[in-house]
Amino acid sequence: MKPKITIKIIAKELGVSTSTVSKALRDSHEISIETKERIKAYADYYNYRPNNLALQLRNQKTKVIGIILPKIVHHFFSTVISGIEKVANERGYNIMVCFSNEQQQKEIETINVLTNGSVDGLIVSIAKESLRNKELNHFYNLIENEVPLVLFDRVHNSIECDSVIVDDIGAGYKATKHLINIGCKNIGIITTPEHVTVGLDRLQGYERAIKETGIKIDKNLIINVDEDEDIYSQIHKLFDEKIDAVFAVNEIYAATAIRIAKEKGMKIPEELSVVGFTDGLISKYSSPSITTVVQHGFTMGEQAADLLIDRIENDKKERTPQTKVISSNLKIRESSKS
Amino acid sequence: MKPKITIKIIAKELGVSTSTVSKALRDSHEISIETKERIKAYADYYNYRPNNLALQLRNQKTKVIGIILPKIVHHFFSTVISGIEKVANERGYNIMVCFSNEQQQKEIETINVLTNGSVDGLIVSIAKESLRNKELNHFYNLIENEVPLVLFDRVHNSIECDSVIVDDIGAGYKATKHLINIGCKNIGIITTPEHVTVGLDRLQGYERAIKETGIKIDKNLIINVDEDEDIYSQIHKLFDEKIDAVFAVNEIYAATAIRIAKEKGMKIPEELSVVGFTDGLISKYSSPSITTVVQHGFTMGEQAADLLIDRIENDKKERTPQTKVISSNLKIRESSKS
DNA sequence: TATCAACACGAAAACGTTTTCGTAGCATTT
DNA sequence: AAATGCTACGAAAACGTTTTCGTGTTGATA
Numbered sequence: 001m002k003p004k005i006t007i008k009i010i011a012k013e014l015g016v017s018t019s020t021v022s023k024a025l026r027d028s029h030e031i032s033i034e035t036k037e038r039i040k041a042y043a044d045y046y047n048y049r050p051n052n053l054a055l056q057l058r059n060q061k062t063k064v065i066g067i068i069l070p071k072i073v074h075h076f077f078s079t080v081i082s083g084i085e086k087v088a089n090e091r092g093y094n095i096m097v098c099f100s101n102e103q104q105q106k107e108i109e110t111i112n113v114l115t116n117g118s119v120d121g122l123i124v125s126i127a128k129e130s131l132r133n134k135e136l137n138h139f140y141n142l143i144e145n146e147v148p149l150v151l152f153d154r155v156h157n158s159i160e161c162d163s164v165i166v167d168d169i170g171a172g173y174k175a176t177k178h179l180i181n182i183g184c185k186n187i188g189i190i191t192t193p194e195h196v197t198v199g200l201d202r203l204q205g206y207e208r209a210i211k212e213t214g215i216k217i218d219k220n221l222i223i224n225v226d227e228d229e230d231i232y233s234q235i236h237k238l239f240d241e242k243i244d245a246v247f248a249v250n251e252i253y254a255a256t257a258i259r260i261a262k263e264k265g266m267k268i269p270e271e272l273s274v275v276g277f278t279d280g281l282i283s284k285y286s287s288p289s290i291t292t293v294v295q296h297g298f299t300m301g302e303q304a305a306d307l308l309i310d311r312i313e314n315d316k317k318e319r320t321p322q323t324k325v326i327s328s329n330l331k332i333r334e335s336s337k338s
Numbered sequence: 339m340k341p342k343i344t345i346k347i348i349a350k351e352l353g354v355s356t357s358t359v360s361k362a363l364r365d366s367h368e369i370s371i372e373t374k375e376r377i378k379a380y381a382d383y384y385n386y387r388p389n390n391l392a393l394q395l396r397n398q399k400t401k402v403i404g405i406i407l408p409k410i411v412h413h414f415f416s417t418v419i420s421g422i423e424k425v426a427n428e429r430g431y432n433i434m435v436c437f438s439n440e441q442q443q444k445e446i447e448t449i450n451v452l453t454n455g456s457v458d459g460l461i462v463s464i465a466k467e468s469l470r471n472k473e474l475n476h477f478y479n480l481i482e483n484e485v486p487l488v489l490f491d492r493v494h495n496s497i498e499c500d501s502v503i504v505d506d507i508g509a510g511y512k513a514t515k516h517l518i519n520i521g522c523k524n525i526g527i528i529t530t531p532e533h534v535t536v537g538l539d540r541l542q543g544y545e546r547a548i549k550e551t552g553i554k555i556d557k558n559l560i561i562n563v564d565e566d567e568d569i570y571s572q573i574h575k576l577f578d579e580k581i582d583a584v585f586a587v588n589e590i591y592a593a594t595a596i597r598i599a600k601e602k603g604m605k606i607p608e609e610l611s612v613v614g615f616t617d618g619l620i621s622k623y624s625s626p627s628i629t630t631v632v633q634h635g636f637t638m639g640e641q642a643a644d645l646l647i648d649r650i651e652n653d654k655k656e657r658t659p660q661t662k663v664i665s666s667n668l669k670i671r672e673s674s675k676s
Numbered sequence: 677t678a679t680c681a682a683c684a685c686g687a688a689a690a691c692g693t694t695t696t697c698g699t700a701g702c703a704t705t706t
Numbered sequence: 707a708a709a710t711g712c713t714a715c716g717a718a719a720a721c722g723t724t725t726t727c728g729t730g731t732t733g734a735t736a
Contacts, residue, residue, distance in 0.1 A: 001458075002484045006692060017716045022694060032714060052455040053400070054692030057391045057721045064434070071420075075619075078416045082409075085437055094451065096402070097435045099423055113432065117390040117722090120339075145340045255623035262625055281413075285593035286624040287600050344722060355686045360724060370684060392722035395691045455692090 005046045014042060056117075064094045065308055066119035068110050070102045070127050070154070075251075075280035076297045077125070080152065083301020084123060091309050093120075100127040108138045121148030121308045126156065132195045148311040150304045153198065162307040164300050164324045168198050171293045171328040172205025175247050175275045178291070178330055180213055182337055184245035184273055188221040188238045190253040199224075202249045202277065225253060236260055245273040245336075251282040254290050258335065269337035279331055288334035296326050343384045352380060394455075402432045403646055404457035406448050408440045408465050408492070413589075413618035414635045415463070418490065421639020422461060429647050431458075438465040446476045459486030459650045461642050464494060470533055486649040488642045491536070500645040502638050502662045506536050509631045509666040510543025513585050513613045516629070516668055518551055520675055522583035522611055526559040526576045528591040537562075540587045540615065563591060574598055583611040583674075589620045592628050596673065607675035617669055626672035634664050 007025075011018045016035070024031045024039035025048070031039075056062045065088055069077050081097065088095050096119055100107035107127045114122065122142070130136060131154065139159045142149050152164040179187050189206045192199030207217055223238050225231055235256050238246070246261075248254035254276030258268060266272045268288050276283050279294035303324050311319070345363075349356045354373070362369045362377040363386070369377075380386075394400045403426055407415050419435060426433050434457055438445035445465045452460065460480070468474060469492060477497045480487050490502040517525050527544050530537030545555055561576050563569055573594050576584070584599075586592035592614030596606060604610045606626050614621050617632035641662050649657070 001486065004454075004483075007694095008692070018693080019695080019717080020715060023715090026694085030714065035714080049450065049454045051692050052451075053391060053395045054455070054721090055694085057395055057691090057723095058693050058695095060721065062391070072416045072423075073413065073420050074416075075411070078410045078412075081435070082411050082437075085410075085435075094456070095435060097419070097423075097433060099420070112387065113390075116342075116387045117392070118432070145342075147339055252619070252623060255625075259623075259625045280619070281590070282619050282623050285590060285597075285620050287593075287597045345724095346722070356723080357687080357725080358685060361685090364724085368684065373684080389722050392691090393724085395693095395721090396723050396725095398691065 004051070005043075005048050006051065007048075010039065010042055010046075010048065014039060061120050061312075062118060063092055064096050064119045065305070065312075066114040066122045067095055067097045068100055068107060068114075068122065068124045069097070070100055070125060072097070072099060076153075076278050076295060079297030080125075080301040080304070083298040083303075084305040085301075086298075087302045087305035087309070091305075093305075093309065100130075102128045104129040104133060104135060111138050111142065115142070115145075115147055121150070121312045123150045123152065123304050123308055125152055126154040128154075128196065131156065131197070148308055150308045150311070152300055152304045155197075160321050162311060162322050162324075164304045164307065164326060166198070166295055166300070167325045167327045168201030169205040169208070171277070171295075172202035172247070172249075173209045174205070174328070174330055175202075175277070175293050176206045176209035178332070179245040179247060179273055179275060179336065180209060182273060185215075186218075186221065186241070186243045187245040187247060188223065188241065188243045190223045190225060190235055190238065190246060190248040190257060192249060193224050193226060199249050202247075206247060232256055232260070239264060244271065245275075247275045249277045251276050251278050251280050251290070251292070254292070254335075255282050255286055258286070258288070258290070268335055273336040275330070275336055283331075283333070291333045291336040292331055293328045294331050295328055300326050342389070343381075343386050344389065345386075348377065348380055348384075348386065352377060399458050399650075400456060401430055402434050402457045403643070403650075404452040404460045405433055405435045406438055406445060406452075406460065406462045407435070408438055408463060410435070410437060414491075414616055414633060417635030418463075418639040418642070421636040421641075422643040423639075424636075425640045425643035425647070429643075431643075431647065438468075440466045442467040442471060442473060449476050449480065453480070453483075453485055459488070459646045461488045461490065461646055463490055464492040466492075466534070469494065469535075486646055488646045488649070490638055490642045498659050500642075500649060500660050500662075502642045502645065502664060504536070504633055504638070505663045505665045506539030507543040507546070509615070509633075510540035510585070510587075511547045512543070512666070512668055513540075513615070513631050514544045514547035516670070516674065517583040517585060517611055517613060518547060520611060523553075524556075524559065524579070524581045525583040525585060526561065526579065526581045528561045528563060528573055528576065528584060528586040528595060530587060531562050531564060537587050544585060570594055570598070577602060582609065583613075585613050587615045589614050589616050589618050589628070589630070592630070592673075593620050593624055596624070596626070596628070606673055611674040613668070613674055621669075621671070629671045629674040630669055631666050632669050633666050638664050 007018050007021045011021045021039055024036045025043060072078055085095050098110045104127055107130055136156055143160055149161040151161060155163045155165055191203045194200055210217055220241050225234050239260055246257045248257055254274055258274055261268055261272045276290045276292040279292050283290035283292040345356050345359045349359045359377055362374045363381060410416055423433050436448045442465055445468055474494060481498055487499040489499060493501045493503055529541045532538055548555055558579050563572050577598055584595045586595055592612055596612055599606055599610045612628060614628045614630040617630050621628035621630040
């Protein structure tokens with residue numbers, strides 16, 4: 001990399017002080033018109049641009065927000081990034097993206113690196129391992145040190161910070177209600193293990209909707225998928241039961257259920273209705289296309305970024321932590337009869 | 339954000355100089371054992387971590403690599419990021435991700451911001467608009483200023499830098515050849531407009547494979563999809579022709595073709611074989627699952643990161659620009675009979 | 677006793693900015 | 707003629723590090 005031109009160099013070349021150059025470039029009234037012209041012309045000619053690092057050190061702010069995600073190859077997370085980036089950009093910030101790969105250790109290290117001056121604040125979705133272990137000290141430390149922090153989607157209420165979440169209970173309720181409304185009686189649910197709160201919440205919504213109909217919850221219709229094992233065979237078990245509908249808490253489970261149903265010769269949606277979660281490409285382009293709870297990842301990203309930047313820029317007045325609940329809605333497609 | 343503890347503070351509190359503290363923490367032999375112990379204990383207790391910005395300014399390097407992509411909500415690009423991040427991380431770098439949104443102006447601005455000290459080098463996939471306008475001065479400037487740069491996927495040979503590309507011609511050939519081998523005679527191709535080089539290359543591979551069989555290219559079997567128009571109806575026209583196979587240059591075109599075939603009552607793969615491109619979730623989870631050219635985005639990311647970091651760290655010895663061609667391979671699934 | 681080396685530490689510069697304060701020179705007012 | 711004000715600029719500190727060079731003290735050696 002070629003050395004870039006600096007204020008110092010300009011100052012030396014033009015026989016003035018760095019203060020004069022700095023002021024001239026910022027169009028200070030303290031500097032005479034002629035001197036300003038001379039300096040600006042020189043700076044322009046050599047395409048001077050102030051060095052970010054120096055500014056950041058001087059101003060004690062980086063105008064960068066750090067994002068830590070469990071993974072990125074995932075429609076929802078990349079959508080959220082997109083939303084964050086949009087707002088960040090509009091408000092003059094850049095983003096630095098890191099991944100925990102669902103591992104607690106990497107989450108801790110990443111937080112450490114980023115908070116040593118590289119960023120002004122963090123937006124995080126917590127790694128599964130941290131949630132499972134309930135080892136959240138690294139987050140408590142952030143709060144302790146008053147690092148601006150926004151959690152989204154995977155949150156924990158023991159961490160006192162702004163957060164953006166989906167109304168997962170409501171979403172589970174809506175999805176199940178839709179199935180009930182179109183006449184389904186035996187609705188299976190494919191969800192996550194219990195320590196993943198989003199899965200748990202969606203299950204709660206499901207149970208509420210079922211109970212409202214007066215039917216008792218049938219434990220056999222609830223599948224908790226362990227992602228370390230084979231997904232296909234776990235979901236397959238659900239088809240041993242008599243079911244006419246499936247609510248899956250993500251796209252992949254929904255697609256897998258559809259595959260199994262087809263293999264069993266069940267017609268969709270005539271014999272089996274399916275509702276998924278996350279409006280990704282699978283739901284849209286598979287055939288039949290899948291009715292799905294749309295999660296508004298982009299909006300979540302936008303809101304998270306706004307919360308964070310507000311927090312960063314209003315360091316003075318302590319605002320109590322705020323939680324934004326993004327309500328989701330159902331996009332009805334071919335996989336659930338209407 | 340609480341003020342963090344600095345070397346200065348430690349020095350003042352312990353009544354020594356900053357040099358002593360710095361040396362002690364780096365375990366210099368110049369400092370007596372007792373003093374070192376004392377300083378380390380203090381630093382440890384207050385959880386001292388050196389400030390990144392200061393280090394970056396001092397060392398004149400950031401250990402950050404900038405990534406500029408046309409968009410992120412796209413399986414291929416997020417996979418590439420993942421690969422870059424892996425290598426970057428292993429080699430002690432962080433990544434700063436920005437998007438051009440396919441717009442030349444934003445590409446230029448982003449490059450400007452990032453190269454003013456924020457990053458040690460750039461990995462870029464060029465925005466469509468820049469390619470279409472052939473306005474690449476911002477890249478020539480980077481080369482001029484010897485900014486370490488690696489282009490991937492969307493490249494241009496007038497820019498003299500390292501690059502990582504897919505062997506699109508070979509991939510198109512392989513895909514078509516596979517269809518020929520399983521007995522297909524009338525193979526349609528759904529590709530992009532001609533200014534998108536990847537689509538053009540894949541078409542070339544297709545044509546080569548067809549010509550090898552002695553069959554003449556039938557222009558009616560070539561669909562150039564204009565993304566500004568309705569994709570479905572454009573692809574639908576292909577089905578007016580007599581076809582027994584389709585090669586689509588991306589997942590979405592492939593899924594759309596399958597949908598149309600199903601609507602027309604064609605059995606897959608018995609009456610129509612389909613091959614897609616990009617091994618994303620759609621191909622894997624739709625039913626039938628789609629035979630596809632896997633693009634190895636992760637590998638591309640890894641290679642790009644390695645090239646860039648090599649370039650950054652060997653600033654001395656000028657290496658001539660290198661191009662890595664990542665060969666793709668076919669993953670055969672249900673949509674093409676075997 | 678004078679010389680020298682080793683030890684243990686500090687001062688200062690450097691990275692590139694911005695900003696506060698000081699001041700020399702000149703013009704205006706009383 | 708003295709006091710005041712303005713213009714136009716420079717010096718220096720600050721942000722947090724690292725590193726080079728210098729130096730005072732001690733102990734050993736000649």
